[in-house]
Amino acid sequence: MSTSLPRRLRRLVAATAATALAAGSLAAMAAPAQAATTPVAGAVFAWGLSNEANNAGFAPGTANMLSAGKIANPGVGGQTLTSATSWSNGAAAGWSARAGNVEIQKKTVAGGYATATWAGLKTSPSGASISPPTSSTFSDHRVAIKGGTGSADVAADDATITWSGDFTVLGYSGMTFFYVSDPTLSVDDGVGTVTATLDGYGTKQDDTSVWTDLESARVTLATFSGVDVTPAGITVTPDFAGVEYESTAVPQSRTTTGWGSWPSSFVTFVEPTGQAAYWYSTGGSVDKNKTPLPLTVSFPGPAKVTVSSTTIPDTGTHQVTVKGSGFDPSLATGTRPPLAGKPTGAYVVLGTVADVWRPSAGAPSSARKAITQRWAVLAEDMATIGGPAAGAIELKPDGTFTTSFSISKAAIDASKDKLANLGIYTYAGGGPQQALYETFTPITFAPAVASTTTLSAPTKLTYGRTGTATVTVRTSRALTGSIQLLDGTRVLGTRPVGAGRVSFTLPKNLTVGAHRLSARFVSGNVPVVRSSSSAVRTLSIAKVATRTALKVTKKPTRKKAGKARVTVSGTPKAKGRVTLVIKGKGIKKTVRATVRNGKVVVTLPKLKKKGTYKVTATFAATSTHSGSKKTVKVKVTR
Template structure:
């Protein structure tokens, strides 16, 4: 149903309502059309560099075997718990995108050789008796790909390559493959990888088993800002991000109990420790009360970025479906660079595989690049298109199969017929709750820059524009505006350097979807109040909290009211404390 016909139907309903009062109406009306909405995606990452030494213990002296060290690539199987030899050929300082480096006497990074891998920057052997004696070795992985949004403070980056963590000269070792970084808008992040290796036991080195590969969390992060050149500590320009360790508790199972006192107590993430229980290294990654606990905290990591632009954008001709459940809308995309998404399955395996464009009902976590299951995405088949290069449209079945041309410049335009009721018949899982126009890479490609979400709302959000009627008695009695209530949602607190986020929900006593304006005020004693005027649509409004001084800020909300909804007094809605 077109927008015009829906508006006419609404107008007919208005006329019928007045006629039931016994009056006569003469009026004219024009339909109200929603303005197009544009969603800006993330910038593609041309190159990302990840550098990390894991911990000082990873480059420290060992009580047997010389030292603990890093090696490029996934090491082969020694067949038993024994010291590595140079003849094994397992040790590498370069393997594909992965290099191992450590500082020389001037602090410049150099590639350690077999003979220098256990030396300090000064060229002396590391010793286990001192926790400050270390090689400073780090793994450096280049050519990371993905997408970042500086505006949204998000990042999704995948590296290809492996490194190996070796302890006690080779008695125990494991490998991490294809690290992945995700940073969320609130500044938290994770680094994950596929871990594999061999299991042994300090008390029984005859034990040697192959460990099945599994995904583990290498590091969790807080207070991260995403910039166009890399990650920095929130509110600063420092690129050295220290992962969580200090004060982190962990379950050690049958392993050595965690010590939870002293200046350096803590742990790597739980899944990391669970995996190390199998390798025999577990207590080297959390405080165990030993002499080397001070060397165990996570070392700072850095992530440098080179990003491309402009970011992909999606423009939807109508995002608020005013009346009914159906509409035909135009969806246009720009900057979907065909070269950055390569298919992994037929019929476009190894070729630019374009992007899907779909009306769907998705879960909160839905992105393929974040390993969301296919069940997190439910599309209406008749409103799903696949934009590919002109030469490939016939390959995927042509227009009758949903093929849309993706221009060499990364642009596309198509129409989708929205039918909420039809989608609801198949999208029944309780986790599926977000209606919208979605794009994501086609053909099994991985490209987070292609992943966009433009919300759609259903229900009366804007009445038809009606000319003042001429009414003969009896006059229809106006409907009194409904009372409303206001709630504040969860809050991402701002800092003195960075904005925060919250939301408000305005509910009408008569159950109607509320629209209108609201003023949100942030007030602190001795400081000038800050205000934000927001637009409430379908009962909700997102609020950007400005950068604020340290201290406790009270929040109040005043809904301005409309012809349909009563205005409110200034309502106190809690507070939050800015701490940094």
């Protein structure tokens, strides 16, 4: 038997416990911790609606699909999209994968999501056709809307979040469609709804020439219960099974397993569009595709910053690399020029701060003193703020950025205008306050420890063969840390420094050509002055030498084709193109084939004249194997 209490009862117990403690009761009563209602910004709404909304249409060549924004009105009924830009009557259409906060996304083979394309609307993630509609292959698209704002109470399973944006739900490639605008999620004690404003055009399945402008209406898109509101967000499958709908057209089937319906106000609205039967059970073969897919609402976490080194040698000038993630551009909108009303990204600053410095905590600008400042904004806005010369760096749409700072203890000590805490700090640029953008990474100085790193490695190898590289680190005192072996900028391996000597096995798949191998010592929190003069080697990877063998296993005649076996030696086994040329008696014929695992059997053409012929097999050089050839003679006697 479960000992957990219903949500309402848990909240009542907690309230009773608080009252008892306030009254000084001697009876101890344990209460679960209660999280207060907290503001939410930047929430992402993601939903594929149903498999039927991602299915092929019964009309040949059509499909059900989603579009970001409001697709253009074709002006008359019975039209289909012939491209992303045009209706079949030549009117402008405007199918789009992105519009404002809205993006249509397609599931990938790996299971994630990528921005949708026009070409992918009628294929599965693997590229298979989604027709016919009775199959179980769907296009697997979803609508994602960023920038949701509101509040959530994790402990109480309450949430209210609103999004701004439009998307279009199209059936039969647009013969019928409606718009969905500005959805709102409301959850109270785990029971919730999604409402939205719908608009669109009326038509009829038996007379698609009908085309009437419908009155917009606020409807319930989904209902659900048992919602667990977590710090990361919500995932829930809306209600369908057992939900009744009284249709004025096709009656609802209530006898099949899993029969049901989407919310009545929603289906009532779409009934004049001719789509109603897409959204409730009718007893047909695609009823199973009409059930709602899981709906996800994601709450953004705080942004993160990593700094390549946070303990800096106290002498000299040193470069540090700063990388940021989670700086969703939609979370900060400018309140002052030059980017008022636009995403304003984040200030990324090397400087000093007071103990209380965050703008969201009410700290004044005097609590932050910049030494070097960058401004991470979207690429299209970098020139507006003065470009890289003025400190602009690119904030990518996925919320990431990379920049670097030069740090000198002497220069910082010479600065008279500084506060107590030195570090890299970030906060929203252009005026808005956004607590999720506010980070601080302290920087400290320490005496440097001298080190010498040496690398021993082969200078020549053949592709597919391995070798050993040995790195030795000597320091003036014992340190913790790691040794890295690199091929150019690519890290081939990382090992604990241990006693200061580490061996690495070189990969067999290093590409043919020259490689710059290097080693570096990455210390713990103690800064190290590195010596890399003896920690670089040039490694040359040569192609695998091959030998081609050719044997005619069946001689060609004037009436029958022959056979030849070509074998190309080499380790690893060769793969590539081989060309066979047959010459003699004024005849020259060419046959091409592909060698796999070092061999291939080739069909030789018929030879109309008797006599002796030369057969030459040439294996073409590849990126990993050298070329080679072999010639044999074959005598045609009949």
